[in-house]
Amino acid sequence: MEIKEQLRELEEKVGLGLKEAYRKMAEFKKKNNSPLIVSRNGKEVSIPASEILPTTNAKNP
Known part of the structure; x- marks a missing residue:
């Protein structure tokens, strides 16, 4: 898995976590x-x- 792919997945997870926290x-x-x-x-x-x-x-990027 490339670093860009890992970062994209991490960004998505963080975004979902923030939305759930809100x-x-x-x-x-x-x-x-x-x-x-x-x-x-x-x-x-x-x-x-x-x-x-x-x-x-x-909005999601």
């Missing part, structure tokens, strides 16, 4: 009615639990 975090926040705190343009923003999306908008 899904679990969103589920937890909604269950506990807890806001999601994020940074936008260097400022802290609170997203109410009811507005947290169940999936990300991230």
